[in-house]
Amino acid sequence: MSAAAFQVTRAAPDALQVSGALTFATAAQALAAIDAAAADGCRQVDLAGVSQSDSAGLACVLAVLAKAAERGHALALRNVPEGMQVLAQVCEVDRLLA
Numbered sequence: 001m002s003a004a005a006f007q008v009t010r011a012a013p014d015a016l017q018v019s020g021a022l023t024f025a026t027a028a029q030a031l032a033a034i035d036a037a038a039a040d041g042c043r044q045v046d047l048a049g050v051s052q053s054d055s056a057g058l059a060c061v062l063a064v065l066a067k068a069a070e071r072g073h074a075l076a077l078r079n080v081p082e083g084m085q086v087l088a089q090v091c092e093v094d095r096l097l098a
Contacts, residue, residue, distance in 0.1 A: 007049075008033040016042050019049025022057025022084075031060045038068050038075055048079035058087050062096055 006020035008030070016037050022030055034045060045064070050057070061077065061084070068075035080088075080097055088094040 006030050006033075008037060010037065010042075011046060012044075014042055015044040015046060017046045017049055019051070021052040022047075022050055022060055023052055023054045024056040027056035027060040030057070031063055034060070034064045035067050038064055039071065042075070043073065044076045044078055046078040047081055047084070050081045050084070053081055053084045053087070055087060055091075058084055058091070058093075062093065065096060 006018065006022060006026045006029070009017050009019075011017045016034065018030070018034065020026070038045070045061075047061070061080075065075055065077070077097055085094065085097065088097050
């Protein structure tokens with residue numbers, strides 16, 4: 001997997017696993033892929049496989065959470081990478097990841 005690659009896989013009927021990079025290079029495609037899966041019944045997103053993230057990756061995750069909320073269902077994040085958590089704290093949006 002190249003540094004700019006990401007992958008979204010269905011881990012269970014209601015869970016996704018995201019792996020690879022969530023960066024400026026991949027955020028738009030990742031947003032579309034994760035949002036499509038979330039609209040199709042996903043209730044959990046596991047980010048344990050995310051190897052790299054930046055502010056665009058954080059924005060992608062926040063956008064997915066917001067779209068799920070608009071649809072009226074909660075989306076739980078699992079294994080948020082430490083770097084993403086730190087960035088969320090710096091941007092004062094860490095409470096949105098909880």
